[in-house]
Amino acid sequence: MFFSFTQAWPLWAQQIFYAIVPAVLVLAVVMTSVIILVWYERRWLGFLQHRYGPNRVGPFGLLQLIADAVKMMTKEDIMNRDVHKAMFTMAPIIAMSAAIISWAVIPFGEGQIISNMDMGIFFLFAVAGLGTFATIIAGYASANKWSTLGAMRGVGQAISYEIPLLFSLVPIFLMTGTFNLQEIVLQQQGSWFIWYQPFAFIIFYICMTAEVNRTPFDLPESESELVSGFNTEYSGFKFGGFFMGEYIASLTMCALITLLFFGGWYLPFANVPAIASLHTGMSGYFINPIVFLAKTYFFFGVTVWVRATLPRVTIGMLLSFAWKVLIPLTIVNIFATGLVLYILR
Amino acid sequence: MAEFVYHLAFYLMAIAIVVSALAMIFARNVVAGVTCLVGTFLGVAGIFFLLNAEFIGVVQIMVYAGGLSLLIVFAIMLTDPKDHEIQRPQAGNVMMGAVVSIVLFLMMVIAISTAEWSFSDAEPLTSQPAVYIGIQYFTTYIVPFYLAAIILSMALTGAIVMAKKDEGDEKC
Numbered sequence: 309m310f311f312s313f314t315q316a317w318p319l320w321a322q323q324i325f326y327a328i329v330p331a332v333l334v335l336a337v338v339m340t341s342v343i344i345l346v347w348y349e350r351r352w353l354g355f356l357q358h359r360y361g362p363n364r365v366g367p368f369g370l371l372q373l374i375a376d377a378v379k380m381m382t383k384e385d386i387m388n389r390d391v392h393k394a395m396f397t398m399a400p401i402i403a404m405s406a407a408i409i410s411w412a413v414i415p416f417g418e419g420q421i422i423s424n425m426d427m428g429i430f431f432l433f434a435v436a437g438l439g440t441f442a443t444i445i446a447g448y449a450s451a452n453k454w455s456t457l458g459a460m461r462g463v464g465q466a467i468s469y470e471i472p473l474l475f476s477l478v479p480i481f482l483m484t485g486t487f488n489l490q491e492i493v494l495q496q497q498g499s500w501f502i503w504y505q506p507f508a509f510i511i512f513y514i515c516m517t518a519e520v521n522r523t524p525f526d527l528p529e530s531e532s533e534l535v536s537g538f539n540t541e542y543s544g545f546k547f548g549g550f551f552m553g554e555y556i557a558s559l560t561m562c563a564l565i566t567l568l569f570f571g572g573w574y575l576p577f578a579n580v581p582a583i584a585s586l587h588t589g590m591s592g593y594f595i596n597p598i599v600f601l602a603k604t605y606f607f608f609g610v611t612v613w614v615r616a617t618l619p620r621v622t623i624g625m626l627l628s629f630a631w632k633v634l635i636p637l638t639i640v641n642i643f644a645t646g647l648v649l650y651i652l653r
Numbered sequence: 654m655a656e657f658v659y660h661l662a663f664y665l666m667a668i669a670i671v672v673s674a675l676a677m678i679f680a681r682n683v684v685a686g687v688t689c690l691v692g693t694f695l696g697v698a699g700i701f702f703l704l705n706a707e708f709i710g711v712v713q714i715m716v717y718a719g720g721l722s723l724l725i726v727f728a729i730m731l732t733d734p735k736d737h738e739i740q741r742p743q744a745g746n747v748m749m750g751a752v753v754s755i756v757l758f759l760m761m762v763i764a765i766s767t768a769e770w771s772f773s774d775a776e777p778l779t780s781q782p783a784v785y786i787g788i789q790y791f792t793t794y795i796v797p798f799y800l801a802a803i804i805l806s807m808a809l810t811g812a813i814v815m816a817k818k819d820e821g822d823e824k825c
Contacts, residue, residue: 323658395685426781430711437719441691444726448684460730463723487783 330422334411341601342555343373348605349612356616380551383544390451391541399446400542400549406438407556414563415490417573417596418587428489432560433474436519439557440466443538446550450541458537461623465518465525468630473515475638476508479645480568493572498579500571507641509569511634516561518626521554523615525626562607566600570607573600663703670696687725694718708782 317325347362347370354361362369387396413428415421425431440463447459480501484492502509518525539550566572573596575583586595621629673692680686694717701710778785790798 320657327658392682392685395682395688398688425707427707427711427783430715430783431707434711434715434719437715438691441688441719441722441726444723445684445688448726448730456730463727467720467723485784486781 331412334414334416334422335408337416337597337601338408338411338556338559339552341559341605342552343377345555345559345605345608346376347373348609352609352612353616356613377548380548381545385544385546386541388451388541392449392451395445395449396541397546399442399449400546400553402445403439403442403553404549404556406435406442407553407560410435410560411556413489414560414567415493415572416600417592418490418494420593420597421490424488424490426486426488429477429487429492429564432489432564433470436557436560437466437470439553442550442553446542447538450538452541454536455538455540458540462521462538464623465521465626468627469515469518469634472511472630472634472638473519475635475642476511476515477568478638478642479505479508482642482645482649489567493567493574496571497574497584500569500574502569505569505641505645507637509565511638511641512569513565515630515634516565517611517614518630520557520561522558522611524618524620526620558608558611559604562611563600563604565607566603570603572603573597575599659703663700666696666699666703670700683729684726687722687729690725691718691722694722705778706782708786 315322350372351361351369362372365372365375387393410432412422413425413431415424443462443466444459447455447457447462450456480492481487483501483504484495486492539547542550571578574587575595577583578587586592670693673689673696677686677689677693680689694713698710698713698718701707701713
């Protein structure tokens with residue numbers, strides 16, 4: 309609708325336009341979100357811990373992140389003598405690009421998606437899984453025992469929690485019959501899937517926290533034991549790559565919670581005609597992304613709340629919890645959902 | 654022009670595959686070799702996406718680039734790190750390797766260029782490939798599916814039995 313001026317263009321120009329412009333828009337939204345989220349996390353964490361958080365640079369400390377980003381980019385890039393240079397440089401690039409590419413299949417509204425592929429959610433997990441590879445080569449290339457230990461922990465944690473993470477979503481696939489994220493959201497216009505699958509949501513939430521290495525599962529970089537884990541040797545812009553990659557991955561997982569369990573871009577009671585009309589046509593272009601991003605930010609706030617509340621678990625607790633509790637629970641949930649769907653058929 | 658974009662994507666990915674495969678062979682460090690191997694896998698996945706085979710492309714990324722490469726790195730990390738930085742290979746071995754690989758390359762070129770390829774004129778499956786594959790698995794190909802399931806369970810049970818052998822010695 310906005311891009312109707314391209315109709316007069318030749319076909320190849322339109323194709324290039326539609327290949328580049330949505331990607332640039334999504335990239336801009338994601339990068340801006342990272343800046344906002346870091347500020348949001350620090351202020352909200354400050355509130356929860358009864359202190360101020362950043363409040364000196366700009367109003368409410370809003371410009372603190374600009375100052376931090378400039379500092380990070382202009383810092384000296386220190387490289388240890390023993391590091392494997394190529395892999396050391398590649399690791400943050402892989403981490404960040406894996407996190408960004410997964411946004412190709414995330415819909416901001418009906419039709420507001422870069423690639424509306426049928427295997428959407430599998431593509432997302434496949435690409436996000438490459439971030440684990442970045443962790444391990446960062447730990448290996450650093451030539452530092454803390455980094456290697458952190459990387460080994462990170463990989464053990466990531467591959468253990470990837471199984472219940474995907475299994476917890478199988479009931480949703482059974483209910484919707486599709487892997488397409490946009491299709492899954494469209495089926496939630498009437499009522500959100502959280503009402504049908506609360507257990508799947510809880511398991512998914514726990515696994516998501518572990519998968520993106522946030523407290524209480526931030527073992528790959530547990531600063532009290534491993535200095536800073538797999539990114540100990542990193543500084544300056546390369547550290548910034550990991551930092552941004554981690555925030556984007558958290559944002560992706562919060563977006564997935566929104567899309568799969570909380571109705572994506574739909575307001576509550578979106579099947580009422582008055583509200584449903586807001587989501588279509590011209591107003592939908594603005595309301596859908598805003599509702600979606602607001603929900604995503606809300607769930608990011610919840611993860612920060614968890615971070616402020618719970619202490620870190622140990623690696624043994626973490627792994628045995630995944631294999632002995634979460635995986636059996638997800639399998640029970642899959643069978644229960646299948647049984648209910650079979651009876652209601 | 655759409656043809657042009659398609660060909661551009663294809664040749665970029667082909668170059669990426671060949672370059673990272675060569676880098677994988679010539680990398681002195683084993684873990685660096687695995688990293689290059691991941692590049693090859695991703696390029697192959699890109700080719701699958703170009704061919705409208707979304708499902709196989711995604712599985713390629715998930716299983717090969719994500720899972721298998723991590724497994725290889727894990728296995729490498731269990732070995733002695735002194736073996737990782739290897740000295741230059743001996744000239745005799747290089748000659749032998751070159752002869753074998755040139756013969757193999759020529760054989761494959763001859764075989765591929767003289768083979769008679771059969772093209773299917775069916776439409777590419779663009780909507781809901783996973784649903785189609787699932788239905789095929791549970792109807793036409795149910796026996797191979799169950800066989801794979803039994804073999805996988807055997808492998809899992811075997812792994813557990815081997816891991817449980819020295820129970821009581823230590824707890825992680």
